[in-house]
Amino acid sequence: MSIAWRGALKRFGARVALDALELDVERGSVLALVGGSGSGKSTALKLVNRLLDADEGRVLVDGDDVRTIEPHALRRRVGYVFQRLGLFPHWTVAENIAATPVLLRWDPARIARRVDALLEQVELDPAAVRGRYPHELSGGQAQRVAVARALAAEPPVLLFDEPFGALDAITRGQLQERFVALHRALGFTGVFVTHDLGEALVVADRVAVLSGGKLLQVGQGRDLFERPADPYVASLVEAALSHAELLRWRLRAGGEAP
């Protein structure tokens, strides 16, 4: 299913959080939304699953205005991984993952099978973790559970709001790799919010850069690199490259600071 923002504008009081966004995500592709804190990334996502409604313009999923889609149907179409995890703390891992299937009144045996299959897909041992509570998981394990929960009812559209933002670099790299593998296997249409251009280039087919609620540029990584449309985009690319360069320098210099 495709996603389209058509002049989508959202205000909070006098502040315009998202300024008439025009953007498309092709069916089966992943778009990364990149920008600094407060640039409107989460707002753009929330308009898709109606955690927020646009003040002007429209958001379309598979060509339908999300406001005309019946809430249960929207829930089936769109999965969501929250910025701050959002696992229910008093529910076990299995209960968290089963949340949407239970709402959709799946048969309990089918739910149990699905929970175990999902845990395997995110590379967790079902027997070891299905009965645990969120506080009994590492950060990386909890994020894997959050991804499994979003995948539970196989929604064709998946939204990820800085899902790996709070993790250490190694865990983050592993989860980025798993994300790419899952996308290849499942073929969902995805929107992945991150403030990290490097992460965006790993997980997404195209990257959209937001600043102050405005879309500055959308394109493939190479487009942003070769033809930045705005000084902010150029500085993002520059920062990502100079970090890689600094790393190379330090490794050559045997770990000494420059």
Ligand SMILES: Nc1ncnc2c1ncn2[C@@H]1O[C@H](COP(=O)(O)OP(=O)(O)O)[C@@H](O)[C@H]1O
């Ligand atoms: N519920 C809210 N009430 C008031 N202002 C909000 C609310 N949510 C977001 N904003 C404001 O809208 C702007 C965009 O926020 P957000 O989309 O969360 O940015 P990002 O996810 O890029 O950090 C920010 O200025 C933020 O303070």
Ligand SMILES: [Mg+2]
């Ligand atoms: Mg946000």
